[in-house]
Amino acid sequence: MAMAMIISNEALAPQIYVMKVQGDYKGKMGQFYMLRSGMSYPLLPRPISIYDIGEHDISFLYRVVGEGTQQLSKLLPGQEIKLEGPFGNGFPQVEGSLGLIGGGMGTAPLLLAAKHYPHAHVYLGFAEQSFGVEAFQAVAASVQVKVGGSIVEQVNPARYKYMFSCGPTPMLQALALQTVGTSSRLYISTERHMACGIGACLGCTIRTRTGNRRVCKEGPVFPVEEVELDDLHGM
Amino acid sequence: MAMAMIISNEALAPQIYVMKVQGDYKGKMGQFYMLRSGMSYPLLPRPISIYDIGEHDISFLYRVVGEGTQQLSKLLPGQEIKLEGPFGNGFPQVEGSLGLIGGGMGTAPLLLAAKHYPHAHVYLGFAEQSFGVEAFQAVAASVQVKVGGSIVEQVNPARYKYMFSCGPTPMLQALALQTVGTSSRLYISTERHMACGIGACLGCTIRTRTGNRRVCKEGPVFPVEEVELDDLHGM
């Protein structure tokens, strides 16, 4: 794996970290990298969305949930990290009104989209504590935040020609339901356990109307009508 | 395992580190602790001799040879380490002239002995680069150092009523041969791969004249005449 140096790795909120890595990295909104520390444990790299890209750095926003992300969180500036990417398709190029709806960690891949579409309306929902809101406020025309309860209630799909969303399955399902009958086109970013990250192992497939699709390759972003929503089971 | 905080963890020479850990630790010369980082990999803690004990701290001198020690070397002051001990029997209480002969990492367990017996003559051999010599010079009456070649050649066993030695197998074997026919009593510290460290698994046994003995319990220090020298195979 390609080695790189960590510039910073700081907690934004309990268990929520932003890691900045040195180097000239490519990537579009909604794409992800596979990250791992230099240790031989855990085995697999972890998929993490691109949070932000600077001229000579790339950032990731992540939550510590298990051993892999815990190990990432313990790395210090100056230490090395291994990463490969960018992988996946990312959010599409669209024109017209756009809503970005993120829940929890699902807000991470939306920042690049917000930068790309400064006219977009941003909706950020958090279960207990918000984080990273300022980054959106710095670039977006409108940012609504809700802590506790459902951010989806504040979204009126009819207002948007397009919506991009990423977050917990119940949120995506609620948003999908709310979109039914409107002409708004909803794109969702999906998650699956991954092994290869490049489309070779078929470990990350999701059922779609047109058969299995690889989240790491054809995804993680899909038009909502393609995905079988009951296959969005949390992992 | 008992958790403790690292006070410092610094390189003395390439791949050679001293780690100082906070706490009131017990231990005698030649005893060891089982150390591990908080990670679940590698599986087993690693046996490391007590290098020094202060009033509220304990130190270990170690060489990075594989993943376990490499992980130890990456820990930073303020981070946690798990350790259990002291284990093993250590060097005996003796009276009379004493030679301490250490080779490479085998110098580590001799520092406490040198502190305990300030009249002892210290012989330190290193393959490529010496380290930790000052610590001995600060406490011992006589310290001879050799880098490259065999330190054993400089030792005249007939001068000492007792000798304590720790180091690579060829060094121990050479010293044992040299001691034959003198009245000097040689104690050597042995090494074995260990699992439990407390005498329960029988993974660390060494053949002695009186049957198997556990290096972690009856050892690591044995009178040389008890040990079958050909069973001192390096691990």
Add this chain to the structure above:
Amino acid sequence: MISMACNIAGVSMKNPIIMASGTYGFGREYQEYVAPALLGGIVGKGLTLHPKDGNQGVRINETASGLLNSVGLENPGVVAFLKDELDEMTRWDTAVIANIGGANLEEYVQAVALITENAQKRRTMNRRGVDMLELNISCPNVKQGGMQFGVQTEMARDVVRQVRNVTTLPLVVKLSPNAENITEMAIMCEKEGADGVSLINTFSAMKIDIRRRRSVFENTYAGLSGPAIKPIALRMVHQVAQAVSIPVIGIGGISSVEDIIEFTMAGAAAIQIGTYNFIQLRAGAELVEGLEQWMQREKVNSLDEIRGII
């Protein structure tokens, strides 16, 4: 009210957490770290009729999340065990399980007969003896006996039958993952009157010292244990638990409360902790406490509520 108590093959235990053979000595060394009375039971180091020196050379080697061992049943023999260890063990308030190996059929039978006789004699004197036998037909680290009996069902049948004939003590047979058909093996044990089965012992495995160009272990192969093998052990326990109605004791890489729950859900009546004792000296105490907390948190009053639900 939460209760961790369980009854395995007629032996009551205060919880289902048992220390595995060969990883806990005869309990003495761990006393200082884990009060024996906390534990469901302790299986002693594997015993043979005659004392054994075990294997030469390297005995322990770490692999990726696993441990290779080639101790080779070093033990003081049954007679010395009964004389030197049993009094101490029976003083503790925990089940005492003797693990028995043998180089041949005759040795198994004699060893078991000795222990049974001893238990009866002690009972007449109102003293506790060995509570349970674990018949080890699955040690991969001895040239003669051990695993050779545990691979083919018909060969194992002889041992189980003859041992059953000479003992009234609760009898658990410890199965090998190297068995040709571990489910068939368990069914055979049940038919032959075993009171339970425990599984798994270590996998026959190998490591080569490429520098010296020889096997790390003098015996060529060694036994693999630890977290690495847990997913396979769990599958085997699940298969066996569905095939027999005697209690199944789950073993293999268990290193957390979550692991214990997994094995219980797969059907284990109790579990054994082996390699994890080396990783965490206070494993027994940690897991007993953790299991109770888990039951409290999850409002599970008895593990019966979740046993075998998969």
Add this chain to the structure above:
Amino acid sequence: MISMACNIAGVSMKNPIIMASGTYGFGREYQEYVAPALLGGIVGKGLTLHPKDGNQGVRINETASGLLNSVGLENPGVVAFLKDELDEMTRWDTAVIANIGGANLEEYVQAVALITENAQKRRTMNRRGVDMLELNISCPNVKQGGMQFGVQTEMARDVVRQVRNVTTLPLVVKLSPNAENITEMAIMCEKEGADGVSLINTFSAMKIDIRRRRSVFENTYAGLSGPAIKPIALRMVHQVAQAVSIPVIGIGGISSVEDIIEFTMAGAAAIQIGTYNFIQLRAGAELVEGLEQWMQREKVNSLDEIRGII
């Protein structure tokens, strides 16, 4: 002069490093990271006569130094493979190995016949076809077929014999560690005319989601691969290599040059890299380069010098 070249069952390879079935797709996705021409060979994703959707639900789950997968042989079917993938694969300067599964005997035979016919046809047109077949009788992730054929020797014999009857292509049989007797299985393959055996496929294993109180995998069990199983795989390769004289391809957790040397010393004629491809995207390139360096450093001109020396 150092040479890594080897000849497996009549197929020349520039080195013994082959990418394992199911972990490398049909090679396309890895092209960008590892030049296919560097590799000894590529085994394609397991094929069946008809296209297969594979299993539902979670397909991948990490364990301690291991990987559980339940992909369930998702594949486009033999016909689509020959049409859509083979041209691309045969353009690369590396051996093309087709891995074949089947739900029943008939499917195996038909799939193999189709590929063989195709290879012959292509040869008449002076075009490369599939170089070698790997018969997968060891997939634990499909309900029908797959591993069920790979557990009992007599059941496997039928498949191997009938497949051998319909193909002149070099035929390697991929063995399961879940076989009752893997050595006996290999001997059978040799007798039935297989040109080699490869081992091991994944171990049948399990993980339970204790929160949801159900198996993580819809198929209940899944296949365990990765460094965790390496010591067992190495032992099996050693046993089999001593029992047969056809080439043995070693598979199971190989993740370093040292591992490759261990398998070679245990008797492997070549090796396959599976899970390690996920750990290190450039595994193939890294290992080929590393192996050459090792040979240089250790003054081993040909791996024949160390093969099977244990």
